[in-house]
Amino acid sequence: MQPSVEKKALIFNALADKKRLRILGMLKGCERCACDIKDDLCIPQSSLSYHMKILCDSGLVNSRRDGKWTYYSINRSGCLFAAGLIETIPTVEGGCCSDKKETVDE
Amino acid sequence: MQPSVEKKALIFNALADKKRLRILGMLKGCERCACDIKDDLCIPQSSLSYHMKILCDSGLVNSRRDGKWTYYSINRSGCLFAAGLIETIPTVEGGCCSDKKETVDE
DNA sequence: TCCTCACATCCAAAAAATTAGATATGTATA
DNA sequence: TATACATATCTAATTTTTTGGATGTGAGGA
Numbered sequence: 114m115q116p117s118v119e120k121k122a123l124i125f126n127a128l129a130d131k132k133r134l135r136i137l138g139m140l141k142g143c144e145r146c147a148c149d150i151k152d153d154l155c156i157p158q159s160s161l162s163y164h165m166k167i168l169c170d171s172g173l174v175n176s177r178r179d180g181k182w183t184y185y186s187i188n189r190s191g192c193l194f195a196a197g198l199i200e201t202i203p204t205v206e207g208g209c210c211s212d213k214k215e216t217v218d219e
Numbered sequence: 220m221q222p223s224v225e226k227k228a229l230i231f232n233a234l235a236d237k238k239r240l241r242i243l244g245m246l247k248g249c250e251r252c253a254c255d256i257k258d259d260l261c262i263p264q265s266s267l268s269y270h271m272k273i274l275c276d277s278g279l280v281n282s283r284r285d286g287k288w289t290y291y292s293i294n295r296s297g298c299l300f301a302a303g304l305i306e307t308i309p310t311v312e313g314g315c316c317s318d319k320k321e322t323v324d325e
Numbered sequence: 326t327c328c329t330c331a332c333a334t335c336c337a338a339a340a341a342a343t344t345a346g347a348t349a350t351g352t353a354t355a
Numbered sequence: 356t357a358t359a360c361a362t363a364t365c366t367a368a369t370t371t372t373t374t375g376g377a378t379g380t381g382a383g384g385a
Contacts, residue, residue: 157345163342180353
């Protein structure tokens with residue numbers, strides 16, 4: 114079953130920001146702590162926290178507390194889920210719009 | 220090669236809005252004219268035009284003029300491209316962050 | 326040509342997202 | 356316990372996005 118438009122918007126909104134896309138790029142293949150990301154991006158700590166919350170709430174990023182530090186990493190299954198949402202955009206699952214033929218590409 | 224963060228943000232931003240997600244849902248499998256979408260969504264014509272421009276500029280939707288009407292449809296290759304962008308979020312292509320091992324899921 | 330229709334664009338107001346300093350919370354260390 | 360540190364949350368200001376009426380454009384039809 115497809116999630117609600119609210120849930121989808123939450124996920125894609127997390128991806129719709131240049132800073133957050135850079136953060137995801139920094140998390141490729143490796144876990145990183147907040148201060149590390151903050152230094153690389155040269156943004157205030159409160160701003161980093163704001164963006165990390167959006168990324169975590171979307172399910173695209175995991176967070177893990179270790180003592181004083183918070184480590185972030187890519188949530189692979191969250192990313193696959195999001196990719197799947199886009200892949201199904203062109204597909205008709207239940208039979209919409211009065212059984213018209215599917216559109217051809219260009 | 221990966222597109223710029225600006226280009227990625229443009230694409231995901233198009234998907235990050237409830238109205239635009241509903242529009243994409245309406246275009247599943249069939250082409251629709253602007254007035255048709257406007258009536259279904261119950262929004263002013265200028266607002267619909269605004270959202271359709273964002274969707275077209277992102278490459279997710281095609282537009283076709285036929286006389287007085289403009290028909291919109293899903294751009295399948297645009298959607299596949301966008302899905303691919305998400306799929307590659309967890310993958311390391313060039314070897315980033317000092318050769319650390321890739322993170323495991325959860 | 327004049328008129329109407331479908332749609333795009335313009336513009337100012339409203340709403341939402343982002344920023345960054347201040348403050349709060351939780352953890353380790355002395 | 357007192358302190359320092361890392362991060363989360365709060366808050367107001369700023370920026371960006373969205374809205375919707377007004378206007379412009381281009382395509383038919385009379």
